Amino acid sequence: MEIALVLGVPLFGGLLLALVGHKRWAPELNALMSLVSLAAAALLTVRVIADGPMTAMEEQFFVDPFNVFLVALTALVAFTTALFSRPYMRIEQHHGRVNTARLRLYHSMYQLFTFMMLLCLLSNNVGVLWVAMEGATLTTVLLVSLYRTPASLEAAWKYFILCSVGIAQALFGTILLYFAAEKVLGPGGTSLLWTHLYEVRYQLEPTVLSLAFVFLLVGFGTKVGLVPLHNWLPDAHAEGPTPISAVLSGLLLNVALYAVVRSKVLVDGALGRNFSGGLMMGFGLLSVVVAAFFLSRQKDIKRMFAYSSVEHMGIMTFAFGMGGPVAAFAGLLHMTVHSLTKSAIFFTVGHASQKTGTQNMADIRGLIEQSPAIGWGLALGSIAILGMPPFGVFTSEFMVLTTAMHEHPWATPFLLIALGVAFAAIFGKVQPMVFGETTAHRLPHPPALIPVFVHLGIVLMLGLYIPPYLVSWYRQAAALIG
Amino acid sequence: MSQSISSQLVNLLAAFLLLLAFAMLSQRRILTLIRLFAWQGAALAVSTAIVAWSTGQTHLYFSVALTLLLKVILIPWVLHRLIDRLFVRWDVETLINIPATMLIGIGLVIFAFALAAPISQMANTLTRSTLGIAMASVLLSFLMMIVRRKAVPQVIGFLAMENGLFFAATSATYGMPLVVELGVALDVLVGTFIFGIFFFHIREQFDSLDIRHMEKLKED
Numbered sequence: 001m002e003i004a005l006v007l008g009v010p011l012f013g014g015l016l017l018a019l020v021g022h023k024r025w026a027p028e029l030n031a032l033m034s035l036v037s038l039a040a041a042a043l044l045t046v047r048v049i050a051d052g053p054m055t056a057m058e059e060q061f062f063v064d065p066f067n068v069f070l071v072a073l074t075a076l077v078a079f080t081t082a083l084f085s086r087p088y089m090r091i092e093q094h095h096g097r098v099n100t101a102r103l104r105l106y107h108s109m110y111q112l113f114t115f116m117m118l119l120c121l122l123s124n125n126v127g128v129l130w131v132a133m134e135g136a137t138l139t140t141v142l143l144v145s146l147y148r149t150p151a152s153l154e155a156a157w158k159y160f161i162l163c164s165v166g167i168a169q170a171l172f173g174t175i176l177l178y179f180a181a182e183k184v185l186g187p188g189g190t191s192l193l194w195t196h197l198y199e200v201r202y203q204l205e206p207t208v209l210s211l212a213f214v215f216l217l218v219g220f221g222t223k224v225g226l227v228p229l230h231n232w233l234p235d236a237h238a239e240g241p242t243p244i245s246a247v248l249s250g251l252l253l254n255v256a257l258y259a260v261v262r263s264k265v266l267v268d269g270a271l272g273r274n275f276s277g278g279l280m281m282g283f284g285l286l287s288v289v290v291a292a293f294f295l296s297r298q299k300d301i302k303r304m305f306a307y308s309s310v311e312h313m314g315i316m317t318f319a320f321g322m323g324g325p326v327a328a329f330a331g332l333l334h335m336t337v338h339s340l341t342k343s344a345i346f347f348t349v350g351h352a353s354q355k356t357g358t359q360n361m362a363d364i365r366g367l368i369e370q371s372p373a374i375g376w377g378l379a380l381g382s383i384a385i386l387g388m389p390p391f392g393v394f395t396s397e398f399m400v401l402t403t404a405m406h407e408h409p410w411a412t413p414f415l416l417i418a419l420g421v422a423f424a425a426i427f428g429k430v431q432p433m434v435f436g437e438t439t440a441h442r443l444p445h446p447p448a449l450i451p452v453f454v455h456l457g458i459v460l461m462l463g464l465y466i467p468p469y470l471v472s473w474y475r476q477a478a479a480l481i482g
Numbered sequence: 483m484s485q486s487i488s489s490q491l492v493n494l495l496a497a498f499l500l501l502l503a504f505a506m507l508s509q510r511r512i513l514t515l516i517r518l519f520a521w522q523g524a525a526l527a528v529s530t531a532i533v534a535w536s537t538g539q540t541h542l543y544f545s546v547a548l549t550l551l552l553k554v555i556l557i558p559w560v561l562h563r564l565i566d567r568l569f570v571r572w573d574v575e576t577l578i579n580i581p582a583t584m585l586i587g588i589g590l591v592i593f594a595f596a597l598a599a600p601i602s603q604m605a606n607t608l609t610r611s612t613l614g615i616a617m618a619s620v621l622l623s624f625l626m627m628i629v630r631r632k633a634v635p636q637v638i639g640f641l642a643m644e645n646g647l648f649f650a651a652t653s654a655t656y657g658m659p660l661v662v663e664l665g666v667a668l669d670v671l672v673g674t675f676i677f678g679i680f681f682f683h684i685r686e687q688f689d690s691l692d693i694r695h696m697e698k699l700k701e702d
Contacts (some may be wrong), residue, residue, distance in 0.1 A: 060661075127662025134669040138676060145680075150687050155697035157633070157680065164640055164673065165627065171647050171666070172620065179605070181655040192659055207600055 002044035003056045003063065006071065007118055009037045010078075014111035021104030028088040030107045034075075034082040037114065041075035044068065049469070055124060055195060062124040064197055065476035066332075070258055071121050073336055077343050078114045079248045084347045085110070085243035087445045090243065091354050094195075094444045097147055100295030106143060106241070113139040113247065120255045124193045127258055129435075130167070130174050133223065136252060137163045144240035156234035162232040163222055168260075170219020176212035177266070180205045194262060201269025209270040216263045217279060223256035225310045226317060227287040234298075237306035242350030245302055249309045250343035253463065254335050257313060259482050261320050261331075268323075280321030285414055287314025292418035296425035300359045301349050304429065305342065308385060309424055312338045319400045320481070322407060328478035330399035333410035337392035337459050338385075344455035345381040347372050351447040352433070355440040361429050375434045377452040382430040386423050386457050392462030488536035492653075495529035496612040499649060500591070503562050503622040506642060507587055508580050512634055516561045519638050523553030530652050539656045548667045549648065557641060557674050564678050565634060568685060575628045587622050594618035605654055616650035633684060633691040637677045644670055 011032030020026060045068055053064040089106065092098050118138055119132040145156035181191040184200045225233040237245040267276045291311035298304035319331035351374050352367055353359045368375030384391035404411050502522045509515050527549040534542030541698050576583065598614035605613065623643035651658050681691060688695040
């Protein structure tokens, strides 16, 4: 029942906004639909905490501690981003960058994108997860090119082609997985259900599964933005509207990583050795290092933070690759704090570039003078994402590092150097943007600042104190995937 | 029709599929490319139908119908309409010349067969020997997407890759569960329409469908 509500609300919202998305009150309706989804997700969470894991509709959907926390996070970020997008898109319209027809497309696709993300998470069927993941690309591709500038079209084309090709590899992986599962579970619908696969994971054919995992990792890894499959990511983040950058970074990357981790659990069961973990650690570490070095070369503010997302996805992939309860816990925590912090940063970056009329970092100066809240938001967000205490990113990165020192000491220097380089790059660029002589102007609509500080507040809280129910939740999820 | 004859027929069609993949790789004219793509869909549908008929897997008939409707009729028709409206009948340029592409293609086929060999051993389906061919046609379509510079051939390459994947699904497992096949078909259909919308946007901006114009976003 709750599952139907969680999925039904954004789907209905998408269809409704396809009709009325151009109206003056459409941004409010968009935020309202996201609020209702959030409430439904909260109900679902409460239900799962009380009753434990469950399946629904002939086992086509399922909820366990791992996906329910991502459902809650997805619904939360989708709601706060909808709040941010309300003034943001009005200002864009005021600046003449979008017309009402495109706003209708934007609002409708925003809700459908949320629906696809939630479907990915809640679907028990690996095939349906694949379909929803491709659906997420399809719903966002026209949003990346919303401004119809040459650069945005190029970015969207790249996004579409690379992600479709990537996801086609994942389909091949899914076919191989089905091929292996069918031998154990028999043909028919049940052989692609996570819950059934999880039970028989020790009996699946190891050769087939290892090949399947390579394809699944490459396929979903393209969407996670793992180096060297990350080429679409900075372009898509930089050229689309900022709320889309925020949900791509905050939600889509997480959900793609979720798919990888789910597959990893099956493969580890079948192979009994750490084949998948090694691959994930390799890809993760490469992403961290390469992205950190690309950071300092960026001129565009949204591109820079997009590379920072690649870096952080690398850290999570590395953490899940190491496996074990502590690393998995750290990975889950990092998923949460990264998604909240990065979307908060994109909110401030969006308004900052609207205020200065550019995304070029050299031309953004002295935000704090004209608008203290945006300036401080950007400064605090950057400090948080760089892993400074007392923010939550510090906690999770510290856990990843200490586990790496224990279990894979060779990897620690790479991680430390990458984190240091990233710190120097981002801090050096954010500092002059925040302080100094201002280049900012007033905005025609008051900016959305509540979402920024709500996110940063939660991240700060997670750094100082993680509530016990959240800890037990993470522990249960970590036990599932560890 | 006995098992062995139908198995022979499927093998024949698989070979035809591979031949078509090579033909697409070497083809310069867009119109012919679309026709080849439709033929590939037809071969896929016929081979799926044979598998369905000889094994009694009734859900495969849905897959046959979907393939016929989407990949033989609807998508080629949409592509035809698009290139009519966009006047892009000109010859396709490639990044690497065609003989070299063919040689790389042969290398890919050998690689695919080597990769598929251990898995084929495990399959007990009628069509297991065709898994290598399915994988080869996926890789060949991939190669086609890499070496083509124009937007339309890239999309045809993508769709041909989807064909190869469907063929892999039937040859390894007698097809995926129905809900998945329907979902994939829906994604492909929506994707094709979005590609179509894109063509117009791209041409509006760049006056051409040559994606060389779209290499401005470089790392620096």
